Each structure stands twice: as C-alpha cells, then as structure tokens.
Amino acid sequence: MERSSSLEKAIRGILITAVLLFFLFPIFWIFLMSFQTNEDILRIPPSLFFEPTLQNYSALLTGKLETAAGSLDIAFMRNLGNSLLLSTFSVLLSLALGVPAAYAFARFKFRLGENIAFTLLSFRFAPPLLVLLPLSLFFKQLGLTDTYIGLIWVYQLICLPLILWIVRGYFEDISPDIENAYRIAGHSWWRTFRRIAIPLARPGIAAAGLLAFIFAWNNFIFALILASASKQPVTVGALAFVTASGIQYGQIAAAIVLSVTPTLLLALYAQRYLVEGLSLGAVKG
Amino acid sequence: MFEKGHDLAAAFVRKQIGRRELIQRAGQLGLGVAATSFLVAQAMGQAMAADFDWKKYSGTKLKLLLNKHPYVDAMVADLENFKMLTGMDVSYDVFPEDVYFDKVTAALSSGSSEYDAFMTGAYMTWTYGPAGWIEDLNAYIKDPAKTNPNYDWEDVLPGLRASTAWNGVPGGELGSADAKQWCIPWGYELNNLSYNQKIFDKVGVEPPKNLEDMVGVAAKLTKDAGGPYGVGVRGSRSWASIHPGFLSGYSNYGQRDFTVTDGKLKAAMNTAESKAYHKLWVQMIQESGPKNWSTYTWYQVGTDLGAGASAMIFDADILGYFMNGGDNKEKGNIHYAPFAANPAATAPTPNVWIWSLAMSSFSAQKDAAWYFMQWASSVEHDLFGARKMDFVNPVRASVWKDEEFRGRIDKSYPGYLNQHDASAPGAKIYFTAQPLFFDLTTQWAETLQKMVAKEVPIDEGLDQLAASVDKQLEDAGLGG
Numbered sequence: 001m002e003r004s005s006s007l008e009k010a011i012r013g014i015l016i017t018a019v020l021l022f023f024l025f026p027i028f029w030i031f032l033m034s035f036q037t038n039e040d041i042l043r044i045p046p047s048l049f050f051e052p053t054l055q056n057y058s059a060l061l062t063g064k065l066e067t068a069a070g071s072l073d074i075a076f077m078r079n080l081g082n083s084l085l086l087s088t089f090s091v092l093l094s095l096a097l098g099v100p101a102a103y104a105f106a107r108f109k110f111r112l113g114e115n116i117a118f119t120l121l122s123f124r125f126a127p128p129l130l131v132l133l134p135l136s137l138f139f140k141q142l143g144l145t146d147t148y149i150g151l152i153w154v155y156q157l158i159c160l161p162l163i164l165w166i167v168r169g170y171f172e173d174i175s176p177d178i179e180n181a182y183r184i185a186g187h188s189w190w191r192t193f194r195r196i197a198i199p200l201a202r203p204g205i206a207a208a209g210l211l212a213f214i215f216a217w218n219n220f221i222f223a224l225i226l227a228s229a230s231k232q233p234v235t236v237g238a239l240a241f242v243t244a245s246g247i248q249y250g251q252i253a254a255a256i257v258l259s260v261t262p263t264l265l266l267a268l269y270a271q272r273y274l275v276e277g278l279s280l281g282a283v284k285g
Numbered sequence: 286m287f288e289k290g291h292d293l294a295a296a297f298v299r300k301q302i303g304r305r306e307l308i309q310r311a312g313q314l315g316l317g318v319a320a321t322s323f324l325v326a327q328a329m330g331q332a333m334a335a336d337f338d339w340k341k342y343s344g345t346k347l348k349l350l351l352n353k354h355p356y357v358d359a360m361v362a363d364l365e366n367f368k369m370l371t372g373m374d375v376s377y378d379v380f381p382e383d384v385y386f387d388k389v390t391a392a393l394s395s396g397s398s399e400y401d402a403f404m405t406g407a408y409m410t411w412t413y414g415p416a417g418w419i420e421d422l423n424a425y426i427k428d429p430a431k432t433n434p435n436y437d438w439e440d441v442l443p444g445l446r447a448s449t450a451w452n453g454v455p456g457g458e459l460g461s462a463d464a465k466q467w468c469i470p471w472g473y474e475l476n477n478l479s480y481n482q483k484i485f486d487k488v489g490v491e492p493p494k495n496l497e498d499m500v501g502v503a504a505k506l507t508k509d510a511g512g513p514y515g516v517g518v519r520g521s522r523s524w525a526s527i528h529p530g531f532l533s534g535y536s537n538y539g540q541r542d543f544t545v546t547d548g549k550l551k552a553a554m555n556t557a558e559s560k561a562y563h564k565l566w567v568q569m570i571q572e573s574g575p576k577n578w579s580t581y582t583w584y585q586v587g588t589d590l591g592a593g594a595s596a597m598i599f600d601a602d603i604l605g606y607f608m609n610g611g612d613n614k615e616k617g618n619i620h621y622a623p624f625a626a627n628p629a630a631t632a633p634t635p636n637v638w639i640w641s642l643a644m645s646s647f648s649a650q651k652d653a654a655w656y657f658m659q660w661a662s663s664v665e666h667d668l669f670g671a672r673k674m675d676f677v678n679p680v681r682a683s684v685w686k687d688e689e690f691r692g693r694i695d696k697s698y699p700g701y702l703n704q705h706d707a708s709a710p711g712a713k714i715y716f717t718a719q720p721l722f723f724d725l726t727t728q729w730a731e732t733l734q735k736m737v738a739k740e741v742p743i744d745e746g747l748d749q750l751a752a753s754v755d756k757q758l759e760d761a762g763l764g765g
Contacts, residue, residue, distance in 0.1 A: 038612050042592035044512060136395040145399070220384070225391040228399075229378035239381035244354050245607040245675065246591065247584055 027260075033253035041249045056254035076255055078230070079237025084262060085148065086223070086233060087216040090155035091163075091209050097156075098163035099205060103197055105164070106171035120164055123157045131157075132225045139226055146227045154222050159212040166211070170204025171197060210270045217263055234259045290316050337433035342653035343372030349657070350392060350403035351377050352385040355607075356472040356640055357404070359670035360661055367660045373653060393418040398647045401654035405643045407449045408524075410467035411718050413643065415453050420644040421465035425655045436659050440681045444713035445470040449641055455719040455763045456545035468641035469662045470680040472670075475635035475712040476533040477704045478622040479590060479605020480597035481615055484510050492597070496534055496565050496626040499599070503573035506596040515573030517586040517595040522734060524726035525582065528716070530599035531566065531733075532636040534626030536715040538562050542726075543717045549765035550719060550758050552751035554729065555744075562626075563743050567736045579734050591615055599624060601638065602704060603677055609698055610675075621700035623707035633708040636715045639680070678705065685709070721761060725754050 033041050035052040060076045104110075105117050135154065136145065144150030174197065182192050198205070220235035238255045241248040293310055296302050302310070351357045357379060364375060378400070380388050386409065392400055393413060405413065413419045425431045426438050438446070447460025449468045457464070478492055485491070488509045493499035503515030519526040540559050543550045553559070570578050575589060587604045589595040591613030598605060602621060609619035625633045642658045644651060660666060664683055670676025671690040684690060685705070694701050716722065732750045735741045741749070758764030 039614050042588065042594075042614065044592065044594055133391065133395055136391060136397070140395070140397065145397075221387075224380075224384055224388055229380060232380075236381065236384060239383045240353055242381060242383060242584060244382065244583070244603075246611055246613070247588060 030253045030256050033249060034257045036250055036253075038246075038248065038250055041253075053250075056250040057258075059251055060254055060258060074240070074251070075229070075232075076234070076237050076240075076251075076258075079232055079234045080259060082223070082231055082237075083217055083233040083235070083259070086151055086155060087213050089148075089152050090159050090216045091213045093152060094156060094159035094163045094212055095205065095209055098160050098208075099167055099198070099201075100193070102164050102167035103171050103193060106168050107176065117164070117168070121161045124161045126157075128157075128221045132221065136226055144226075146231060148231065151223055151227060151231065154226060155216050155219070157222075158215050158219055162212045162215060163205075163208045166208035167201060167204050170201040174200045206270050210266060213266060214263055289314055337435075339371050339433070339656070342650070342656055344374075345650055345653040346374045346376065347401045347650065347654055347657055348399060349375065349377040350389060350400040351379045352404050352640075353379050353381050354404075354640065355675040356670070359674035359676040360666070362674060363666055363669050367657065370660070371656055373656065375657060393645065393647070396647050398645075398649050400645055401648040401650055402642055402644050402658055404471070405468055405641055407468065407639050407641060407714060408528075408716070408722055410449070410641075410643060411451060411720060411722055414451065414465060414467040415720065418646055419467055420646055420651065421467065422469060422644065422655075422658075423466045425644075425652075425659075426466060431652060431655055432659055435664070437664060437681075437683075440664065440683050441470055441662075442473075442680055442682055442709060442712070444709070444711070445473055445637070445639055445680050448637060448639060448714040451718045454548070456543065456548060456550050456717055459714055459718055468639075468643040469658055470639045471642050471662055472676055473637050473639040473678050473680055473712075474601035474603040475637050475678070475705070475708050476529045476600055477602050477633060477635060477708060478597055478599055478624045479602065479608070479619055480622065481513070481590065481593065481595075481618050482620045482699075483615070483618045484513055484593070484596040485620075487511075488596075492620075492622040493624070495624075495628040495630075496562070496569075497628065499624075499626075500565055500569045500572070503569055503597070507573040510596055513594055513596050514575055514589075515596055516569060517575060517581070517589050517598040518570065518578075518600060519583065519586055520570065520574070520578035520581045520730075520734065520737070522579070522727060522731050523582070524723050524730065526730040526733070527726050528636055528638065529601055532715055533624075533634065534566070534599070535559070535562055536636060537626040537630045537634045539627075541715075541717065542729075543719070545717065547765075550717065550763050551765075552754040552758070554754070555747040555751040560744055560747055563733075563736065563747060567733070567743060570737050574737075578737065590619065593618075602701065606677055606698060606701065607675070617697075619698075621698060621704045623704040632711050634711040634715065635708050637712050639714075719763060721757060721763065725757065728753065 032048070032050075034056055035054070036050050037053055037055065040047075040050045059074060063074050063077060101120075105113060139145045139150055142150075144153070178200070179192050179196050182196050183189070187195070217233075218235060220233060223231060223233050224236055234255070238252060238259065241251045241255065290311065293302075293307060293314070351360075357377075361377075368374065378388075385404075389403055389405065389409070391397075392403075393416075405419075410419060414421075426436075432438075443460075446466075447464075449470055450460045450464035450466045451457060452461050452464045480492055484506065488506055490502050490505055493502040499516065506513065506515040518530050538558055540556065540562060541553050544553045545551075575581055575585070575595065577585075583601070583604060586595075586598050586600050587608050590598050590605065591608035591611075593615045605619055605621055609616055623633045625631075642661060644654050644658065648654050662680070664681055667676065667679045667681045667684045668687060668690070671679040671684050671687065672693065677694075679685060679690070691702055716726070719725075729750060732741075732746050736743050736746050755764055
C-alpha cells in the first residue's frame, strides 16, 4: 500500500514537473532573454550560458537605447504608466457601477431587468473594430478624442459586463436569509448591502476585478484608434521594438517581464485573498 | 563677427558642419542661440529659394501621422531646420508598423482632421484615393505659388513618380497622363540579392545570375554551408509575400498579374510561362528555403541574414542594408548584387515599395501641410538623410550622384551602388492598380503556400487561382 503510494507520488511529481516545464519554460526563456544582447539571443544554436547584461532594462527605464546603429527613443515607461492608469481606473469605475447593479439584478425582479442585463453583456459580443469607427465620430463631437476620460469610458465595454455578470452570480449564490435577518434587526437596505452582501461576495468581486483588469490590460485596439501616440498602452508600445531595421528581441523580452509584473503581482495577491476567503467559508461549513 | 556668423550659418545649411559644431563655433563667436537661429534661417531661406515665401504660414501648427522607421528618424533629426525656415510648428504621432495602417485607415475613414499629412505606401493609395480621403498633389506640385522653384519634381526617379500616380480606373496605367498624384515618394526599396560573402566564400559559389542558377546555388549552399540555408524569401499568407522578390522575378519574365482588355481585368497567373516560373520558385523554397517559410515576413527574412542563418535573400535591398549594420552578427559580411531572374532579360525589373507622403483631405490647413511635404521631399533634406542618416534608398536622381553619399555607401556596403544603378531604370510597381489588390494578392500568396506544401500541383493550383480571381473580379464589376 505504502509502496504504491510512493510510486503514485513519484509519478505525480514527474507529471507535475513536466506540466510546469511545458508551461513555464517560455516564460523562463523570455526572462533569460531579457538579460541578453540581440547577438546572444540570435546565436545558433541557442545557449543557456551567456554574459548577463542590464542594458535592456536600463534602455527601457531611461527611455534611450544606444546601439551601433544609433540612438533609439523608447516611450515604454510612459506606455506602462498609461496601461496602469487606464486599467486601474477602468476597473474601479466598473466596480463602482457594476457591483450595485449586479446586486440589483440578483435580488430584485423589475421590468426589463433581464433585457438590460443581457444588453450589457452584449457589449462583449460586438467586434471592437465595428464599434470603434462610429465611436471615434462621437468622440470627436464630444471632444473626448485623445483623452484619458474618454478611454476609461470606452474601457467600460470590456470591464463592466464582466464584473456585472460574475458578481451577479455570486450574489445569487448567497442566501438572502442572512440579509433578511440583518434587515429585521432594523438596518437599512444600504447598510445591509455594505455590511452583509459585499463582504460575503468579496471573493467573487476580487475575481471579477482581477479578470477585468487583465482584459483591460491586454486591450490595445481602443487606445490605438481613439488616442494619440502619447496615450498608448503597453500592448501598443511593445510593438515599437519591431522596426524595419530589425527586431530588438532583448528589449521586447524586458518589456514583457516589466509589463507582466503588475498583473502577476495582482494575481498573486488576489489569489491568496481568494483562497483565504473560500477556505474560511469551507471551514465554517 | 557678424560676417563670420553668416559664413558659419551658410556652412551649416550646406550640411558641411553639424548642429553641435554650429552651436559650439557660434558660441566662440559670441553669438547667442537667437542670433544663430536667425542667421541659419536667413541662410536657409537664401539657399532654398530667394523668391519663395517660406514664412507664409508662420505660426501654423501641423500634425503628422508617422510609422516608426529610419526615414522618420532622419526627418526628426532635421526638423528644427524646417521650423526655423518656415516659423511653423510640427508635432507628430509615431506608431509601430504592425498597427500603423490600422491607425491611418481609422483616422481617414472617420474623417478626422487631426492629421494633416501622413506616411503611406503607394498600394494603400489605391484605396485611399478613390475613397476621397487624400488629395491629388498635382494641384500643388504644378502651382508655382505653392511650390518653391527649387523643388525640382523631375529630379525624383521617373519610375517612382509614375508608381505613385493613378487615374483611379481599375487597370489604369500608373503614371498615365490623366493620373492623380496621390502621394510623394519619400524613400524606397527595390528587390535584389543581399548575400553573406563569408558563407559564399566558404562554399565557393558566386552570386547567381538568374533564377535557374539561384535554385542550384541555393541548394549547394544548403548542402555545404554547414548549417545556414540557401535563400531567404517571404512566405506568410499576405500580399507582402508576393510583392518583393517573387514579383520582381515574375515581371522579369514579362509576366503580369492581369491582362486589361476594354477596361476589363482578367487573371494572367496561369500562362505557360507563369507556371514554369512558379515551378522554379516553389522548387527553390522546397529545397533551400527556411523550414518555417510559410510564416516568414520581412522580419524573419532579415533577421536570418543578419544572424548568419541564411546565406542570401532575394528581398528588399534596404533589408540587406540594415542587416549589415546595427548589432547584427554578420555585420560587414553582407554584399549586394543585381538580379535578373530571366536569363534572357537584359536588366533586373524589381518591383518597389515606396514610403511616401500623402495629404489628408480632411486637413484644415492643406497649403501649410504642402510646405512640410515639399520640404521633407526636397533635395536638401534627401541629401541630409542620405549622407548623415539611414535615409536609403533616396528617391532623387541628384542624390544618387552625390559623391559623399556614394562614398559612404561604397565603403560599407559592397555592391550596393551597383545593384541600385543597374536596377533603378526598371524599378517600378509591376502590379495592376485595382481596388481588390490586397485580397487577390493575399490569395496568390495562399496558393503559393499550398504549392510549396504539395497540397496542390502547380498547374492545377494556378488554374484554380485564376478562376477564383476572375470570379471575384466579375462579382465586383471589374472583370468580364
């Protein structure tokens, strides 16, 4: 029994290692690339051994890359800042609008309720390019072209439906009896929402917020069409290393590492929070 | 002192000294920035045109939409001179090439007045022009009140002037008498051989003289070079795989994409000569092309040459030029040669890509925008970019005669001048101008992929392609 268990453990260990290698090797390779020069990266055959350089990171951070071909201006840190700003504020706005709306859709039956909820979801169906041209005309008339506010507004097309529908499901899963009990004790609807409903749905809100942040972070078409070069996110900025005169693989790798870091940190943080929230519920039964 | 300042400014305008030296020497003469700027602007005004009012739109603010490219780097490095010359201010948005044309199309189709002028390729103007999004620049070039007398439009290589002018009629000849000048050539590339001399020496081969020769040389290189493959060409499912080496060789056999009879287009890719050409091309890729050929774009073809993974490329000459510099491993080993695919041809007939400047029809300041465009395509700026920056290939005949430019190229890029000089007379766009250009040419690339993958025999594949193209032309009212 014990022997089969240790065999089982060994096989499981090997399989987990294989899966991890398969999924993590590209990320590991990119991480290594970010410390190499273009010449090292393009060596034939590729090698794990090289003289590490911080040149790629310093070029991104200082905004200037000095190569034998000349000096290259890099606006990457600005792009990174734009991504942080757009994604953060878009998710915050979506949470502020989406969580109360999700609660309303989950708890109350009202006229056209399902239609409204479905309409909001349908924003996710529309191909972005199809809505962007009319939108750019509206933006021009409203003076919102090339503004952060305009972009955050448009990003609601990505974030709001996600948050609304995910959080709605969480609210529906929570028994209304707890809220009713709290209401009977004389508390207002608003207080019940804040003190009972939101804390109970917090894992769902965190998951939805995280997902919306990642979707917003990965988007590039909205800012590309509706804003000038100075307001482009990191997804557009990273393409600047692909030029007619060559591809700066080292900078691309460093840019990937830097641009993945915020979402990775957020995911790690939210994951701990999620596990904590869910396991607490499980222990309490 | 003031006279010395004049001489100094004149030397700067003639590009004999750089900006840093100008400031340094002006400082030694006790001239401040304002005084130096004044002298430079004065010298420039005298140099460019004594009887042209460059200051007419002083105070105007222009905005440009640009692609991230060495041509733009050269323009930006020289932009202060334009500002001083005209008193105008210029701002610009630079976007990566991968998304650049999405941005241009969105800006134009939404009627945005944000950008006054922008970079484009000639093929794109076949869409933008008939849609009414860009201006016919003949109205500006031919108006002496709008164009400075030293502009010398005739100095721009004739094949390029013609290739950027179209009358808007599907199948209409480029550069015809009734053609509209949709854009101004700015910098261009033609397609020839760039090869790694070190690998060629090792294997003991010479640059091939024609396509049959290339098939043999590439196979020998693949076999004997000890790693690198023989020849790099593009292969992704895109119109951009057809337009460089492939079409340059194709047109050298006198083959066309379409025949035009009474204004009606008919596919011409399935002639006996075309089939023979396709057979050679497909054989070359199967025997000596890159392993992942069907994913190859400009970037992979260039990177392989620069990294020593391929022995030669039949692609844009400036791609080979870029791979001979920067931090490429094979820097200094790349040589260049003209290439006529057809053994019976007397000279190469390269198809060209022309980065050009076009004017948005939605610009609220078109005349001022034209001031920028004529400056950016002037002899002076072309010369500056060609001598000091990577503004290759220049589009003006006079710049190709400039000794300083030729000396710089000859020193570091062996054979480059020869390949260009031998090919420039026949360099132009060999595609037929028509609105379905991108769709139909992409389908051609797709068919080529199937042939290389042996999914379809060459004769059959080309007959199917021609039938499908004819059907689409007919549906669009272009065929008959």
